Amino acid sequence: MKYLGIYLVVAISYLVTVLAGPAPSVYINDKNYEYYAQQGFTECYVTSLTSLAKKSSKLTFEPYVTDSKTGIKYNVGGLMADLTGSVATTIEVPSTLRSSFSISDNILKTAKKLKSVRIASTKDVNVFDNTFNGVSTDINIYGKGVDKMLRNYAKKFLQYNYPDLITDYSKLSEYDTRIYLYNVAKIVKDFKIDLAMKYGDNGAVALFLKQGTTLGISRAVRYLAIASGYSESKIIVAGDDIQHGFCLVKLNSSWYVYDAVKGYYNDRSPWSFFQTMNGYINGTLNPYYGRLYKSDVNTFVKYNAIVGCKEESFSGYEKENLVQWLSKNNKGNLA
16 A cells, blocks of 8 residues: 555656646846746746847847846846847857856857857857858857867767767777777868868867868867867877968877878778878978978977967967977977
């Protein structure tokens, strides 16, 4: 009888929940937006713009709104609104937000005059595979929160699309490490190289738009490699400080060129994707420049700006001499 009583309580509770249905919807309005929330939850989402907001050159968000009927405050947690008719050139996710914030798929392209997205919040800002679908290739993505946003995106992107590439590299041999990193690089293999992009060096722009300069794409693949589990202290972004960017990965005690853009993809020998610096200069860079320029590793740079955007936080200068950085920090040698 004891178990029968427990069963009846559980069954009745289940029926009450089912019959009650989802939590009632709440709609809140202020001078700029209409918000949607559900009773019992603490967050609300922007679902439409007022005529006043559509005339604004910048869309930004208050940390919370108050339901005038109940006095309940809801933290503003995302943008879901169709932006058709908006003249905004900038969308800002401000630093004053109290909660995480998400930007839904396929809405930014409806803001036809959009030129920049500023991520000032350092809380979790979540974007999705198609959030930046259809935006101008001259879009600028910047702000203190971009680094964290990219880390979150890269991690979830791999979890949903390439879960087999997430691993504990500390348990892998060098041979297997090369295979995993090779397959991470293949994700960006078909990204479009566009040297004319205004912000093509920006890793966020390159990752979300799937196109950029060699430097921007190299920054993007670094985030993917870290999301796969590779130590961020063992992968850096470097370049010849002229036109070509690439990554360097540390395998054992030496740094190998890891170029997701110009690297030679061969699934039969993925370990050969990683090149020595001399081999890379003679086999890739010098043929690329021809008679115009002969590459010299002593002029190469290491980028401390890992995103490559305004308001990014990094130590020291945006870039510094690669060979000197390796030497003064006892980071090992180039292969």
